[in-house]
Amino acid sequence: MLPDVNGFEVLRRIRAESHIPVLMLTARAEEVDRIVGLEICADDYLRKPFNPRELVARVQAILRRTESTTKTKAVNPFDGSMRVGDLSLDQRARVVRRGSRLIELTGVEFELLRLLLSSPGRVVSRDEMFKTARGREYSAFDRSIDNHMSALRRKLGKGTRGLDRIRRVRNVGYVYAYLND
Secondary structure (H helix, E strand, O other): OOOOOOHHHHHHHHHHHOOOOOEEEEOOOOHHHHHHHHHOOOOEEEEOOOOHHHHHHHHHHHHHHHHHHOOOOEEOOOOOOEEEOOEEEEOOOOEEEEOOEEEOOOHHHHHHHHHHHOOOOOOEEHHHHHHHHHOOOOOOOOOHHHHHHHHHHHHHOOOOOOOOOEEEEOOOEEEEOOOOO
8 A cells, every 4th residue: 555566566676685574564454465465475464553562572573583594694774784604794884704703805895795695695696796896897808806706705714614605606606605504
């Protein structure tokens, strides 16, 4: 019942970009609406009017579930900080830590890592990396992203089981593949 688009379409758009937890608050009371909302990946569905204590309890339950089931990726939507496994990235302070150890990165390396951590396990194309980190289109003969990625991989080091955190996907791009121990 939004003015230009319905809540289900908003949820589809959110899910296309992010795995942030979503609680749908809606006046739509039909059982089919709740089922559709949950099927298209809402984390919970609460009908209006609602008890404020129930809302708080449901939000806390969602946060507990996402924290325990996605130890591999936690995003704080209020400050943009990210945590994937033992690696944390604070966008406001532009600080990266592996465990408690501070990792010094260049501006381009920070942007590349931020892009990779925003969707771990997904291959990010060189073209997307150029647009995000370099602000320009990818050129087939430009190897600067590969040089930055090599330096970034060296600085981050391997995981505790000797696995590479960032993996190159030949002729496509890179993926943050090291998710947990």
